[in-house]
Amino acid sequence: MSELSDQAIVRQVLAGDVSAFTHLVDRYQRVVYNAAFRITSNQQDAEDVTQTVFLKVYENLRLYNSKYRFYSWMYRIAINEALNQQAKRRKKTSADVETVAEPLAEDRTYEKIELEQQVQEAIYRLDPGDRALVVLKHFQGFSYDEIGFILDLPVRKVKSRLYTARQRLKEELIQAKVSG
Template identity: 35%
Template sequence: MEKNILLKIQQGDKNAFAKLYDEYSESALRTAMAITKDKMYAADAVQETFIRVYKNIGEFDINRTFEPWFYRILINECNRILSRNSKTIPMDDFIESGLPGCDEDRYRFEEYESLYKAIEKLDDINRIPIVLKYLKGFSEGEIAQILEINLNTVKSRLFKGRQKLRRYIELLEGGSEHHG
């Protein structure tokens, strides 16, 4: 079905593009929030991503998987916005912001509060691959494609990110500064 929608979009079907937007916008917003930690930056990144997708869909090979291409554009937009603006807002503001779908997230956030706080502490180099793998469900190969980096680099960043997460969670839950 995805190929069919993409083909229709390439042929100028605005309704097909609206379907694509409906399918990806909420997930894209959550991903952008996890990266930018700012509601407005995330919304801007998502809007720019869909504009770029619309403008460049004609060049997209519909025999390839759409999602990695889409998320590469989204992450590039998030990074562009972050480099342009250095302001950061804590993830708590994201969870309490009342974004669509956050009602069920509020329960999940309380359940996984330490994890979200730990993810927030990670540097972009580790946070983005962690978000893509564990919150978005991309494979390591897809992450390499999205970030345009070597597969071994992705594996290394995930490994180091998991180690840092483990330490942060131990600190948050144990309250001890003496963990490793």
């Protein structure tokens, strides 16, 4: 994978080296897919969202303002796409929530898998906007400021909604008897 900075890769692509875009795909397809999956809870939707996000990133690269982190800008597109995709599905019940079937690794017990499934279901029961907040904070590790930029929300609101979302998750998980 390229060690060039995101900004340098963006400059290469804008200068006409379309192949340099591959580095951005390699660098970020996994995190974009993860964010999309956590929000849509559907593998096919997450794939579609990821593909659309990179296409939009490519097509709008000249509109990218380098005073922001490329990563944050791309996430802004990704979260919007995932929320829109999820909105199209509407009224999807928790019974539709997907988990990813993977071979059982050494460090993976059935209890852990069950817990992750319950967490995913609890997240999916959150309001879509709050779900995005939890994903950005806990699965992607963004700061309050970055989340504010990505979601176009004031930091004060980011905090209050995140706190409330966690409170709701706590209640959901206690109800599911997984809080320990």
